[in-house]
Amino acid sequence: MSIFRNLLPLTKASRAQEEQNGEQEQLPTPSQYPQEAALQATVLGLAALSEAHPAAVLAPGAVGRVTPTSPWPCSLPWLGPILGQEGPPGAEDPRALLLAALRSPGLRALEAGTATELLDVFSRLEAAGEELVEAIAAGDSGAPLPGRAAEVRTALEQGPRGLAPRLWPQLQVVVTLDAGGQAEAVAALGALWCHGLAFFSPAYSTSGGLLALHPWSDQPQGVYLLPPGTPFVELLPTRDGAQEDDTRTLLLAEAQRGKEYELVLTDHASLTRCCLGDIVQVVGTHNQCPVVRFVDRLGQALSVRGEVTSERLFSEALGRAVAQWPGAKLLDHCCVDSGVLDSSEGSALHYEVFLELRGLRNLSEENRYKLDLCLQDASPHYKSLRFRGSVGPAQVHLVAHGAFRALRAALATGLSSSAPTAMPRVLKHRRLAQLLQRKLLS
Incomplete structure (x- = not known):
């Protein structure tokens, strides 16, 4: 580790492209996620979700995705047909996805890329509710369903609080991928549209593309496991939300409960050790891996x-x-x-x-x-x-x-x-x- 640190000094996340293009810093695309980590997060997340809500995951046709993006970091093409999740025609069109979900009163799990995206879906539903109701009644994207259209109209007329359980009486859980800046959307969804429903996130995606896992069915949301492997992760001690003068990083097994650390990620392609700006607090351990809560972002x-x-x-x-x-x-x-x-x-x-x-x-x-x-x-x-x-x-x-x-x-x-x-x-x-x-x- 001493040789590794000397050869690869710490760097900050580059803002050169941001300054040049006048854009905010963005998360990487899924192709930048290490495939092994993405597959691990998806399979362990599915196992945890099926343990907590077996009827919501294993029953064919029980899951409805309402955004083009998926909460699962890794695509599993074989899983959709098994669970009856082939997707509606025009599955990349937000309106088609929402319309297909509204036509299915028996949904038990609702999926969206992130909580902020789901917030946008419910805002869109309220704004275009009558148009969607008419489309259901007229048979847009399927057979005419006048009875279901009447149910959707009645649910919308009763206001936002508890709207999702009214639209889908068997709905149990909302699945989204966690990322920075999602806490307010989750709180708003839980207080209004998704009141009374459980929330589940299979992983946390940071500004560097790192996937922290949530492999438990009995742990509270917002708590994640930092696994070893690819990408290589180190922990930089912080004090009062800022880096300490000592830039010596720790390995995952050296993390101390109750302490806060900035994540340091080594890009295996360019061999760059980069401080991501994401701050985690260690709340426990799982074997020798730290169990953490994401608490801050230095870049914000x-x-x-x-x-x-x-x-x-x-x-x-x-x-x-x-x-x-x-x-x-x-x-x-x-x-x-x-x-x-x-x-x-x-x-x-x-x-x-x-x-x-x-x-x-x-x-x-x-x-x-x-x-x-x-x-x-x-x-x-x-x-x-x-x-x-x-x-x-x-x-x-x-x-x-x-x-x-x-x-x-x-x-x-x-x-x-x-x-x-x-x-x-x-x-x-x-x-x-x-x-x-x-x-x-x-």
Whole structure:
């Protein structure tokens, strides 16, 4: 290991292409996942899911996928026909997938690439519900089903809370691939459309394409196993969300329970040791492998005056602020340094915060300011800068439904694959920030 570290010094994830193209950093395509790791994650995930929900996985025709992307890292062509999952005609068309699922009242498992994609599916369903109901009744993509069309219309008329169990009374579990920035979507789905359903993720896909596994049926979601093998993973100790001065990495078996580490990945093709920016907390062990929870992403920190407001700190402060807004449910959010938008207009630099909420279409200035107060409570450094006037109060903007769906579509433009992507919480390029600006409600 000493020779390995000396020959391959640590590097940061390259931002050269991001800066050149004006794009946010993206997850790799599935072809970049090591095949062995992808197959392992898929088979172990299927085994765990079938143990927890055997009727939802093993019964033919019980699974409905509603997004072009799949939550399973590895495609298993032999599995679809066995389980009656050949797919509807036009299976890469989101509308065709959703329509096929709506025509099948006996679904027991719902699959989507990521939780944010599933959130988009339910938003689309509410917006185009009547058109889809008419298509079911008229026999679009199959025989006319007027009775089923009436059931779908009735379910939609009762509102978003518990919509999925009403549409599919036998539904047990929602399966999505976990990635960065998905926690808010999972919380929103669990509180509204998928209320009362179990969630399952077979793996965690990081910014470097690493697959951490979830091979258990009895462990809580959000807990993953870091396995040995390809790709080669090391752990870099961190303190208070930042790297320690000592850059000596640890092997998986050397991880200590309760400690936090940044993942370091060695690309076997280019032999580059890269710090991914993904922070994990060790919560246990499985044999000699660490069991971890992904807690932060260093690349998603805000800083306008040298302060570092991490993704974790900001999300916690935002959650406390939203809890003080009566009736509000947070669906999604993004932040922008005011310098990116040139919105300071001679005043102090500040955070621009874009929110998509359910149950609230306007906020008083007093309620908007509660986010800034929560940030000050969470970060003494931020509070000091606010007291001195070096940083202005965070500006909160509400965007229309569908704004973040449009943002994700813009982020996916130019990708060679429709692979599930991490959701950015800090936008670094004006073009993307202006897309949300054009969708403002207030």
